[in-house]
Amino acid sequence: MIPPVRRLAAVALSALLALPAFGGTASAHATSWVYSVTLARTAADVQKVAESWKPDILKRADSYSPATPGSQSSTSAGATAVPSSEQITPAKKVNVPLSVSPELPAKGTMARTMGKVYFRFGTKEYWCSASAVAARNRSVVATAAHCAYDARQAKPADSWIFIPNPGPNGETPDGIYVGAAISMHEHWPGRGDYDYDYAFVTVHRGFTWVSKGGKLVMQDVGRLQDNIGGQGLAVAKGAGNRVTTFGYPAGPQPDGTRPFDGRKLMSCAGGTRWTVAPSLDLQYGVQVEPCNFTAGASGGPWLIDYQPAQGLGSLNGINSLTWNRDAKGGYDAVSSPNFTVATGEVYRHAAAVATPANVT
Numbered sequence: 001m002i003p004p005v006r007r008l009a010a011v012a013l014s015a016l017l018a019l020p021a022f023g024g025t026a027s028a029h030a031t032s033w034v035y036s037v038t039l040a041r042t043a044a045d046v047q048k049v050a051e052s053w054k055p056d057i058l059k060r061a062d063s064y065s066p067a068t069p070g071s072q073s074s075t076s077a078g079a080t081a082v083p084s085s086e087q088i089t090p091a092k093k094v095n096v097p098l099s100v101s102p103e104l105p106a107k108g109t110m111a112r113t114m115g116k117v118y119f120r121f122g123t124k125e126y127w128c129s130a131s132a133v134a135a136r137n138r139s140v141v142a143t144a145a146h147c148a149y150d151a152r153q154a155k156p157a158d159s160w161i162f163i164p165n166p167g168p169n170g171e172t173p174d175g176i177y178v179g180a181a182i183s184m185h186e187h188w189p190g191r192g193d194y195d196y197d198y199a200f201v202t203v204h205r206g207f208t209w210v211s212k213g214g215k216l217v218m219q220d221v222g223r224l225q226d227n228i229g230g231q232g233l234a235v236a237k238g239a240g241n242r243v244t245t246f247g248y249p250a251g252p253q254p255d256g257t258r259p260f261d262g263r264k265l266m267s268c269a270g271g272t273r274w275t276v277a278p279s280l281d282l283q284y285g286v287q288v289e290p291c292n293f294t295a296g297a298s299g300g301p302w303l304i305d306y307q308p309a310q311g312l313g314s315l316n317g318i319n320s321l322t323w324n325r326d327a328k329g330g331y332d333a334v335s336s337p338n339f340t341v342a343t344g345e346v347y348r349h350a351a352a353v354a355t356p357a358n359v360t
Contacts, residue, residue, distance in 0.1 A: 033186040034349045037149065037156045039179040039201075046178045046204050046359040049159045050218055053118065055209050058163075058170030061118055062262055066250045066296030067126035067147050098344030102232035102312035103134040103225065111229030111311040112174060114246050114265055115164035117143055117201075117299065119157035119179075121150055127262075129247040129300035130162055130201075133315055134230030135351035137202065138223040141177070142231075142347075143299030144318050145199040148182045151192035156182060162203055164228045168263045174228050175206030175221040178359070183350035185342060194282040195337050197320040200350035204359050218360040232314035233347055234304050235339040239286050244269045244306040245334060247319050251295025255329030262296045268334065275335050277321065282335070286317055289333035293322050302336050315339075 040046050104111055113132040118125065128147035133140045141162045149156050160179035163172050180203055185196035206227065207218040221227060250262025260266065268291035275287040288302070298320065303313030317336030324331050337343075 034346050035184045035186040035189050036349060037182045037184075037189075039156060039160055039181055040204065041180070043356050043359040046356075047218065049161065049178045050176070050207065052120075052159050053161055053176060054216060055170055058118075058166075058172065061116075061125070061127060061166075061170060062168070062250075064118070064125040064127050066248075066262060067119075067128045067298055098233065098235055098341070098347065100134055100233035100314075100347075102310075102314060103230050104310065104312070105229040106226040109310070111231075112165050113228050113231055113311065114301065115162055115174075116166050116248055117141070117147055117160060117162050119148070119160040121153075121155070121157060126157075127296070128298045129296065129319065131246070131301040131315070132162075132164065132224050132228055132230045133200065133233055133347070134225060135347075137351055137353060137355070138225035138230070139177075139180075139203050139205075139353075139355060140230070140347070140350050141179075141201045141203055141224070142301060142315055142318060143199055143201065144320050145184050145188040145197045146320075147299040148179070148199045148201055149184060149189055151189055154189060160201065162201070162224075164224075172208055175208055175224075177203035177206045177224050180204050180355045181350070181353050183346050183353070185346055191281060194277065194280040194320060195284050197337050198318050198339070198343060198346070200347050202350045202353035202355065204355045205357075207360050220358065220360045229312065231301060231303060231312060233339075233344065234314035234316045235344045236341055237304065237316055238338070239272045239274050241272050241304055241316060242269070243272055243288055243302045243304055243316060244313065245288060245291060245293070245300060245302045245317075245319060247293055247297025247300025249294040249297040253292070253294060253330045254324050257329070259292070260294060260296070266293070266297070268293065272317075275323075277335075280321070282321070282337075284338040285321070285335045286338050287323065287333050287335040289323075289325070291322075291334045292331050293319060293334045294331060295322075297322070297334070
């Protein structure tokens with residue numbers, strides 16, 4: 001229950017509640033299950049999704065709702081969807097935490113890994129923030145689980161795409177990447193547990209729309225990591241780290257003001273500490289302040305050892321909840337699930353998913 005005198009408020013990147021942070025150490029279970037959902041399996045599936053994200057639609061994409069845990073999803077018919085299948089896979093028990101090194105793109109000296117994901121639940125469009133992560137299949141995107149799977153309806157998002165570095169008028173300078181499969185910890189789809197509000201989405205080869213013979217056609221641009229690079233991954237670091245967080249905030253502050261429009265990549269930096277939100281099953285959350293992110297920043301990366309000259313660091317969290325700790329006019333903190341060894345196993349699954357060699 002929220003103390004009535006202090007009137008603290010934490011926001012599930014939209015729904016208000018809050019509790020003070022706590023000190024000490026905490027960890028989630030190291031052994032877990034990976035929950036995998038297929039989004040678009042074949043080249044035909046990719047082309048079907050692509051048809052629903054043509055340039056005229058992408059020009060309007062920033063006007064769509066930034067997804068939040070409090071968003072109301074529609075079950076109406078009519079959305080472009082592809083067949084999905086679900087599979088629970090036992091994660092391997094490991095003794096050494098996974099560590100993945102960041103990688104530059106195949107060409108260039110600076111990575112461009114941040115971007116937005118666009119998707120639908122029913123007939124309503126949403127978007128979130130996300131980033132590419134280095135992986136052996138060179139095709140993995142990290143975001144919040146609530147930006148890929150609605151745990152309340154037990155339903156994956158439809159027509160899920162990742163656009164790195166989107167332009168203000170629907171430009172896709174680094175391509176469009178259709179989601180192939182979501183890898184999550186089973187406690188997100190099973191319980192909506194915010195200790196596991198993260199997802200690693202394997203994506204297909206990218207494409208851009210080009211005009212040929214008076215028609216728009218898909219033109220292959222290659223694999224995600226080859227084009228933009230990939231962040232590293234650092235798990236089992238706990239709290240007490242210095243991180244830089246990124247996202248595309250767009251929603252209102254508690255006082256109704258809108259300092260962000262979702263078109264510009266924003267960042268915060270600070271030290272991390274433990275936090276909890278029992279009503280959202282968040283027992284081992286990691287929080288950074290000050291940070292005034294609003295809805296739309298969901299899924300953006302938390303990077304340890306971030307090097308601005310290269311645009312690279314090691315992913316140690318994602319924007320999951322925003323907080324209004326002093327109950328004043330603006331949000332002042334953001335939190336992430338604690339990335340544990342179990343997170344590394346979910347990532348391993350996503351990094352091993354194979355996709356077709358050609359989707360255009």
